[in-house]
Amino acid sequence: MDTIKDILSKTALSKEEIIRLLSLKNKEDNDLLIKKAYSIKLNSIGNKVFLRGLIELSNICKKNCFYCGIRSGNTNINRYSLSDDEVLQLVNFAQEKHLKEIVLQSGEVNNDDFVLRITKLITKIKKITSPDFRITLSLGEQSFETYKKWFDLGAQRYLLRIETSSEDLYKKIHPDNKIHNYNIRLQCLENIRKAGYQTGTGVMIGLPFQTIENLADDLLFMKKIDIDMVGMGPYLEHKDTPLYKYKDTLLQLNERFNLSLRMIAVLRIMMPYINIASTTALQSIVPMGREQGLKAGANVLMPNLTPGKYRGSYLLYENKPCIDEDSDECIDCLENRVKMAGEKIEYDIWGDSKHFIKRTKNE
Ligand code: 5AD
Ligand code: SF4
Ligand code: FES
Numbered sequence: 001m002d003t004i005k006d007i008l009s010k011t012a013l014s015k016e017e018i019i020r021l022l023s024l025k026n027k028e029d030n031d032l033l034i035k036k037a038y039s040i041k042l043n044s045i046g047n048k049v050f051l052r053g054l055i056e057l058s059n060i061c062k063k064n065c066f067y068c069g070i071r072s073g074n075t076n077i078n079r080y081s082l083s084d085d086e087v088l089q090l091v092n093f094a095q096e097k098h099l100k101e102i103v104l105q106s107g108e109v110n111n112d113d114f115v116l117r118i119t120k121l122i123t124k125i126k127k128i129t130s131p132d133f134r135i136t137l138s139l140g141e142q143s144f145e146t147y148k149k150w151f152d153l154g155a156q157r158y159l160l161r162i163e164t165s166s167e168d169l170y171k172k173i174h175p176d177n178k179i180h181n182y183n184i185r186l187q188c189l190e191n192i193r194k195a196g197y198q199t200g201t202g203v204m205i206g207l208p209f210q211t212i213e214n215l216a217d218d219l220l221f222m223k224k225i226d227i228d229m230v231g232m233g234p235y236l237e238h239k240d241t242p243l244y245k246y247k248d249t250l251l252q253l254n255e256r257f258n259l260s261l262r263m264i265a266v267l268r269i270m271m272p273y274i275n276i277a278s279t280t281a282l283q284s285i286v287p288m289g290r291e292q293g294l295k296a297g298a299n300v301l302m303p304n305l306t307p308g309k310y311r312g313s314y315l316l317y318e319n320k321p322c323i324d325e326d327s328d329e330c331i332d333c334l335e336n337r338v339k340m341a342g343e344k345i346e347y348d349i350w351g352d353s354k355h356f357i358k359r360t361k362n363e
Contacts (some may be wrong), residue, residue, distance in 0.1 A: 050351030061107025108140030187258025
């Protein structure tokens, strides 16, 4: 049988090899994997970190995903939506802080009013930013026409997590109805790419019923659809959700955390040039979790710009960090952490996925 060192010297990994890497238990082998992934990142991207300012536009959501704290069935939260002025202020703040990109994220809504609102908002943001300012959208499933319209107005990237690439598991963690349909979600990902966006997806790690084989398939799925960006992190239970009853069946938090780092590391080995985010969910388990994500091969951080007074209402999971902080504090805090990790923040730069640049050159 190949040793871990043998496997790590390969450029293409089989499913069995991915499963072996994801299952590593002993510290020595685990360290080898993380070091290998980091050295690949240094070669392909360098010790750079791209910052994207995250704006949680609204927690209103028509969906009822079994894992999520802002699902429509949760009546225990206050619903909010930032005004356009509030968003524009945050965009200006981002620019003052030398960030060249924002992510607009919200619960899923796709009625005409919402689509029109976003259409107008993108236009307003474009007016106050330079042409190279990047807008990433994370606004769920929409029609192809809507994706295309927003792209043509100047949004360049779109994130839509597949959540899990296994249709069976997808069915177990979502209600069984038309608005929670695996194939439609997949079609949306294709449409996003077809519309011209740098396309991002992601999964949750450590879900109830999820196996290591599922996770290996998730990585192979990302490779197969030739994704440009990935954001993935540990699943964290939330007491106001249906999946909470499975909490005793889950991996221990520290195991979920380490498995998430291995997922990042293996993905970096498989796709050296994509953008990989070190997600906030990592930090909710380990205070320096996001920095460890960078050391495992991630290269993107998303400081939260959402005004402090709304943060407590955007709790997808429990123990979300930074809910008592404001935008300023989060950026400063992240800066310090990144420095401590020996990485370098790239300011005034828009951090496009190198993978995207390569793939569109060849088309
Ligand atoms: N734990 C971890 N991640 C979650 N998300 C939603 N609920 C949870 C949870 N309980 C993630 C989903 C979604 C993203 C916005 O947040 O992957 O796509
Ligand atoms: Fe809505 Fe997204 Fe939460 Fe599902 S995961 S309930 S779509 S905010
Ligand atoms: Fe938000 Fe540290 S990153 S307060």
